[in-house]
Amino acid sequence: MKNIFVLFTCILLMFPFAAEAQVRVLSENLEFSGKIGTSQRQSLIIQNESNQTKEFQLKFLRGNIGSSQNVKVCIGDKCFDPKKDLSKVKLTLQPNEIFTDLYLDFDLGISEVKGSFDLHFVNIANIRDIFVVEAVYEVFNPVEDETNHRDITLGSVYPNPSYRIAQIDYKFKNPNASAKIAINSFIGNPVAEYQLDPLQNTLVINVADLNPGVYFYTLFIDNKNIVTRKLVVKK
Known part of the structure; x- marks a missing residue:
């Protein structure tokens, strides 16, 4: 009985240290x-x-x-x-x-x-x-598939496939141009749209909430379709 009491006392003395974390x-x-x-x-x-x-x-x-x-x-x-x-x-x-x-x-x-x-x-x-x-x-190491437009240079999305975050690098040549990226599903339904900021050089897209599958992203400059590429989302 005495040994049990000593053991119980030792266990109690250990609790403050464990609880302190x-x-x-x-x-x-x-x-x-x-x-x-x-x-x-x-x-x-x-x-x-x-x-x-x-x-x-x-x-x-x-x-x-x-x-x-x-x-x-x-x-x-x-x-x-x-x-x-x-x-x-x-x-x-x-x-x-x-x-x-x-x-x-x-x-x-x-x-x-x-x-x-x-x-x-x-x-x-x-x-x-x-x-x-x-x-x-x-x-x-993104594949260099660059779009070289007179108003903007646009790189390919990476990583591709994407799991959580997708990124697209770009650089404005004409800061007065209006450029955006539109994302559509495989069957053409609109998913998201991002206006590109001339003061930035990377667009970060959160794809974590998208269903796995194939999407397409399109660069528009002054509301004109310039180029469309594929984005694959995986989980």
Whole structure:
């Protein structure tokens, strides 16, 4: 009976440590997707759900980041290489704070590749208290099938097939031209329409809500049909 009491007491003493891990990553899993030679930044939202101030340090980076890819962890305007500066990546979370100054900068590299990586943050005062940031990436080498119009240059959609995000690069030669991309289903039903901004150079299309299948996207300039190409959506 005495041994059972001692065991029960030990279990109770362990609960505070287990319950202390009250930091959550509110952001969805990070996804970096783009063409060779580009870079992207994704922001993270971290919430300290406890009533204590906590200081976290990046403990390790795990995953299969390629030799041509590079990731940096940024806190505010300071960025660090997690492969070299683990001890420098620290953040302090106030009680009940929602922290929004954490970012990841990712260079997609020079070759087509898919991968994933995790960043593990540990409470300096209690190594049982951790949170993990998960990320995946996919690098594409889009087929160069460029439309060279007098008012605009338009690249092909990538990735194609697309699963969540499709992108089309473009560059205005005449900023006064009105250009748009219209998407239609395989049987010609309108799906979406996007006005191209002369101040931007990439159109990002969310295809996650589209049914799998074949679609067509058309470039219109001043309401004239210039070119139509195929977009394949998969799940």
